[in-house]
Amino acid sequence: MGTIQRVAVIGLGYIGLPTAAILATNGFEVVGVDVNRRTVESVNAGEVPFVEPDLGVHVAGAVSRGSLRASLDTPKADAYIVAVPTPFSADRSADLSYIEAAARGIAPQLEGGELVVLESTSPPRATRHLADYILNLRPDLSLDGAGGKPAILLAHCPERVLPGRVMIELVTNDRIIGGITQEAAERAKALYATFCQGEIHVTDDITAEMAKLVENSFRDVNIAFANELSVISDRLGIDVWELIRLANHHPRVNILQPGPGVGGHCIAVDPWFIVAEAPEQARLIKIARTVNDTKPLWVVDKVIQALEAAPLGTQIAILGLAFKANIDDLRESPAVEITRLVAERSPESKINVVEPHVEQLPHQFTGLDNVELTDLTVGLKNSGIVVLLVDHDDFKAAGQLDLDGKVIIDTRGILSV
Ligand code: SAJ
Numbered sequence: 001m002g003t004i005q006r007v008a009v010i011g012l013g014y015i016g017l018p019t020a021a022i023l024a025t026n027g028f029e030v031v032g033v034d035v036n037r038r039t040v041e042s043v044n045a046g047e048v049p050f051v052e053p054d055l056g057v058h059v060a061g062a063v064s065r066g067s068l069r070a071s072l073d074t075p076k077a078d079a080y081i082v083a084v085p086t087p088f089s090a091d092r093s094a095d096l097s098y099i100e101a102a103a104r105g106i107a108p109q110l111e112g113g114e115l116v117v118l119e120s121t122s123p124p125r126a127t128r129h130l131a132d133y134i135l136n137l138r139p140d141l142s143l144d145g146a147g148g149k150p151a152i153l154l155a156h157c158p159e160r161v162l163p164g165r166v167m168i169e170l171v172t173n174d175r176i177i178g179g180i181t182q183e184a185a186e187r188a189k190a191l192y193a194t195f196c197q198g199e200i201h202v203t204d205d206i207t208a209e210m211a212k213l214v215e216n217s218f219r220d221v222n223i224a225f226a227n228e229l230s231v232i233s234d235r236l237g238i239d240v241w242e243l244i245r246l247a248n249h250h251p252r253v254n255i256l257q258p259g260p261g262v263g264g265h266c267i268a269v270d271p272w273f274i275v276a277e278a279p280e281q282a283r284l285i286k287i288a289r290t291v292n293d294t295k296p297l298w299v300v301d302k303v304i305q306a307l308e309a310a311p312l313g314t315q316i317a318i319l320g321l322a323f324k325a326n327i328d329d330l331r332e333s334p335a336v337e338i339t340r341l342v343a344e345r346s347p348e349s350k351i352n353v354v355e356p357h358v359e360q361l362p363h364q365f366t367g368l369d370n371v372e373l374t375d376l377t378v379g380l381k382n383s384g385i386v387v388l389l390v391d392h393d394d395f396k397a398a399g400q401l402d403l404d405g406k407v408i409i410d411t412r413g414i415l416s417v
Pocket of ligand 1: 162163219260266325
């Protein structure tokens with residue numbers, strides 16, 4: 001098998017495009033493939049269709065040097081990296097249709113000897129499913145040379161980068177690579193070693209798939225513990241952030257932070273893939289998901305109770321809509337859910353939303369005339385109830401603002417720090 005020179009990256013999203021750009025910067029000839037014509041056009045123009053620090057420089061440089069281009073069609077390549085979405089279906093099992101679509105593009109291009117790496121967060125056995133799907137389309141190939149058929153090398157290498165730090169973590173994070181065969185794992189390791197400065201750990205495909213799901217479930221379970229403590233502390237009339245700060249002084253205790261719920265497209269999704277695989281056994285993982293998913297409703301009840309106790313006409317300030325601090329991403333954000341539910345349950349109350357990272361309210365607020373986007377000063381001045389939902393740096397100074405006489409619901413502990 002020859003060395004890898006040409007790499008096709010299927011899916012130019014938050015993971016695929018940075019990976020394509022890093023490979024192009026490290027001497028590979030890279031073609032990024034996407035079904036979205038606008039994405040393809042903007043990458044070919046050297047532009048990035050979403051916000052991620054430092055990505056723009058890499059893409060613009062690689063495109064202008066000719067080492068990166070985008071296409072709607074899957075080309076012939078020495079290695080294929082699949083970085084397409086794996087959303088969950090209505091029954092919360094993983095939807096593998098995007099992976100299958102990628103396989104339909106790759107299969108006709110294979111000659112034998114190519115490496116195919118699945119990077120998408122995947123349920124156990126998804127890499128095998130991808131392999132079977134390709135072999136079904138190409139019965140003349142094999143995974144290990146059996147029957148004299150040329151082999152293709154299948155591996156899983158889950159992405160683990162944190163949105164907002166992708167270009168740094170792509171290079172510095174350790175990676176886990178699971179091969180369907182040892183040869184596949186070793187070849188994938190050689191490819192990733194060209195740009196990854198972290199350690200690269202080799203294992204089998206199913207362990208690699210589970211490692212990614214377990215990392216996010218670990219976080220989900222631990223956030224659920226913190227969220228449960230916040231509800232218990234509220235009942236006891238104590239400050240949960242002080243409680244956690246004190247408990248964390250113990251050398252073997254490290255409790256995470258409670259919040260209004262868990263947002264984003266990873267931690268709130270991946271644990272369900274484990275639950276779908278082992279519904280009887282994954283008891284803790286499932287209850288943690290439920291604890292985190294119901295936390296926004298608890299916050300909504302708190303706001304409604306405050307409203308009922310306040311004088312008629314009291315306005316509400318909502319501080320933050322993003323799913324976490326200092327980003328503009330509103331998708332799957334508990335803050336959006338809370339604000340929408342409060343607006344629906346109290347249509348007569350004016351809601352002043354303060355979110356410095358966006359210029360307009362998202363579609364969830366269409367038709368809700370009592371909700372308005374405003375700035376921090378105006379929002380606070382007009383409101384008798386202040387609900388802190390995101391710990392943006394912009395709000396950290398809120399403790400110094402005049403909150404006298406206002407009812408504060410601080411779901412992030414900004415005022416406790
Ligand atoms: N959150 C809390 N309390 C905490 C920590 C987080 O309520 O103590 C909330 C955040 O506010 C947010 C959600 O959890 O709503 C998730 O935020 P996050 O920063 O923990 O993680 P993500 O979703 O941005 O990225 C995660 C990362 N996984 C882990 O840290 C184990 C990242 O490394 C993964 O690559 C990413 O998921 C992914 O793509 O799977």
